[in-house]
Amino acid sequence: MDSFLAGVEQRAYRLALIATSNREDALDIVQDAMLRLVKRYSERGPDEWGPLFHRILQSVIRDGYRRSRVRNRWRQFFGRPPEGDGESPGEDPLETRFASADPGPVVGLAQSQTIRELDKVLHQLPLRQQQAFLLRQWEGLSVRQTAEAMGCSEGSVKTHLSRAVKVLREQLKEYWLESTT
Amino acid sequence: MSDSPHTPDRTEQRLLDAVKTSLDQSEQTLDGVTLGRLRAARREALGTLTTNHPRRRRRELLGGFAVAATLATLTVSLWILPPAPGDVSGNSLPALEDVALLTDAEELEFYQDLDFYLWLDSNGSDSNKPEPVDSGATERGGQALGGDQQTG
Structure with missing residues (x-):
């Protein structure tokens, strides 16, 4: 355990x-x-x-x-x-999330910015879309496993996932596809 | 993503791969404080295995049940069994007292009226007739027996 x-x-x-x-x-x-x-x-x-x-x-x-x-x-x-x-008013927690992290020699500033940008977009997704996306795309669970984890039907998972991917594609396309080409 | 609603095109797949890579990297950038707190949370969760293990809990429950059953049997036996021949001094009474104290589930009033119950038990074994009692015991007994002595 x-x-x-x-x-x-x-x-x-x-x-x-x-x-x-x-x-x-x-x-x-x-x-x-x-x-x-x-x-x-x-x-x-x-x-x-x-x-x-x-x-x-x-x-x-x-x-x-x-x-x-x-x-x-x-x-x-x-x-x-x-x-x-x-703690200070107006401070964006997403901006400070990794402020105390030691990025190490390999992890650079660009990567931290990429992670922050991704976190921001993911956080703005409705929770169910966020869960469906992360469980399917990151955890690599099947649709059935994702449905079990989320306590919903497989159809709902597919719907949430499809919407999440659409939003991410729209919001990250410019930033990500440019930086990864 | 074979069971997803649609097959992503190359652009979308590249985006999804980049997202996954970034998320993987984010896992590696957690600071020492967070990692330490995660370890502490894990230790605390695992600590409940030794204190709240289901098997252990079952054993404790069974053990408690066994003790309760033994005490109940002993108590009932002491109440039901007749005293030993020639024993009119109530030698079984200290044992009854011990059981009552061990079970520790009675009201304080029970202990306050214990002398009266002991007297009633020792006198009741000699004769079925109610004996005259002193006024203090009558008062206590009247409360304890729900006023039966006043009507009888």
């Missing part, structure tokens, strides 16, 4: 961070998902942990996403800026 969790925790954190755009919320989500998996399913076979963890994680992300939206609505109602990593 330890090695399984060690293998999925970073990606789980990124998925949660893209959804919530808040570091603390993302860490809470990952911890919650880990706790639920260990408490409820540690006796299951290791081959079942992956799909179970995906389902738990997506469920916790949905809950966290809703809580985050409600909190932000109330913060805006009281004239305060939405929550994020940035």
